[in-house]
Amino acid sequence: MINKNVRNTLQTTHYFPFQPGLKSNTDYYIELKPSQDSAQLPIILFYQFKIDHLKDWVPALPDGCIEFIFCCNPNKPSAHIYGSLLQIKQLHFQPGYDHFGVRILPEHAIKFVNNAMPDIIDKKLPLCNIISLEDSIVDRIAEQNSFHKRIELFEKIGKFIKFREMPKIVDYSIKKIYLSKGNFNMKDLVEDTGYSDRYLRMKFAEIVGIPPKLFSQIIRFQKAFFLLTNERTSFSDVVDEFGYCDQAHLINDFKKFNLYKPAQLKNNTIITK
Numbered sequence: 001m002i003n004k005n006v007r008n009t010l011q012t013t014h015y016f017p018f019q020p021g022l023k024s025n026t027d028y029y030i031e032l033k034p035s036q037d038s039a040q041l042p043i044i045l046f047y048q049f050k051i052d053h054l055k056d057w058v059p060a061l062p063d064g065c066i067e068f069i070f071c072c073n074p075n076k077p078s079a080h081i082y083g084s085l086l087q088i089k090q091l092h093f094q095p096g097y098d099h100f101g102v103r104i105l106p107e108h109a110i111k112f113v114n115n116a117m118p119d120i121i122d123k124k125l126p127l128c129n130i131i132s133l134e135d136s137i138v139d140r141i142a143e144q145n146s147f148h149k150r151i152e153l154f155e156k157i158g159k160f161i162k163f164r165e166m167p168k169i170v171d172y173s174i175k176k177i178y179l180s181k182g183n184f185n186m187k188d189l190v191e192d193t194g195y196s197d198r199y200l201r202m203k204f205a206e207i208v209g210i211p212p213k214l215f216s217q218i219i220r221f222q223k224a225f226f227l228l229t230n231e232r233t234s235f236s237d238v239v240d241e242f243g244y245c246d247q248a249h250l251i252n253d254f255k256k257f258n259l260y261k262p263a264q265l266k267n268n269t270i271i272t273k
Contacts, residue, residue: 015105015178015219016044017063018226025058026051030147042108046154047101048147057090061225062218062257064106064208066113066120068127070141070150072098077142079127081113083120084209084218088258091124100141100150106215107174110207111164117209133157169193170207173200177212182220183243186212221257224250 016033023029026049034043044065051058060082067082071094082091084106093099110117113130120130127133137157144150172193177184189212190197204212224238235247244250 017061017065017103017222018229019061019063020229021059021061022047022049025055032147032151042104042111043102043158044105045101045103046147046151047103048150049099049101050097051093051095051099053095056095057092060085060089060091061222062086062088063222064215064218066104066106066109068102068104069093070100070127070138072100072142072144072150074142077138079138079141080124081120081127081130083123083125084109086122086210086214087256089122100147100154102154106208107166107171110166113164117207118205121209167203167207169195169200170204173204173212174208174215177216177219180216181223181242182216182218184212184216217253218257221253224253225258 029047029049031045031047033045062085064084066084068079069082070079071077073094104112113120114132115130128135128138141150141153144153173189176189176192186197186200189200193200201211204215208215210218220242224242224244227233227238227241228235235250238244239247239250244253
């Protein structure tokens with residue numbers, strides 16, 4: 001039932017979330033974006049960091065993604081899933097040890113988890129309770145002595161994970177939201193697909209964990225936040241680019257997701273400080 005005229009466009013639509021606090025508040029940060037050719041798993045980013053003893057937390061922005069984070073403490077390794085955030089949050093980690101992270105886009109998250117997606121939104125939960133992994137996997141990842149060896153091991157493990165099927169209508173809806181930069185109209189989706197407004201909202205919330213309107217706001221916030229960190233970008237540029245009614249509308253969106261006002265980005269009073 002999906003409009004064939006937009007399928008090819010959606011296939012080339014990409015979303016890469018912005019998490020400046022992770023790089024600026026940790027030590028030895030390193031990341032790797034899997035190439036489309038080499039990555040067999042639906043993962044957008046591998047990363048690794050340590051955190052200082054004086055500051056055991058990292059500020060994280062809402063981005064719609066889920067994170068698997070392994071604490072590589074050789075004496076007591078652990079792994080957790082961090083569900084999609086609904087507002088800026090301080091994520092706490094064990095100081096002095098490598099933390100290995102795996103970021104998964106919203107359209108792929110349901111493929112990994114056994115639970116209903118609404119149950120993990122805005123929560124930190126033991127990874128072994130959410131996806132089917134052998135008990136020894138966390139230990140094996142912690143025992144690896146390099147970032148790239150941890151990636152190789154996770155990719156090998158991933159081949160044996162039984163993925164759940166993503167409904168095509170939800171995958172399509174997410175990509176439409178990406179394409180619109182979060183300036184999304186539910187009426188367009190109803191027209192494209194032929195499904196009712198009520199059914200689309202219900203199915204989207206069931207699979208992604210949050211309603212399509214809130215998800216769209218998160219995507220727009222992410223893109224606006226990133227653009228505003230460029231000193232050459234004005235507020236009027238962002239208002240025009242992302243379809244905000246005016247600057248007050250932009251500010252209200254930031255208040256919903258962020259503890260800071262947009263103007264503070266221009267004064268370097270950002271969440272990364």
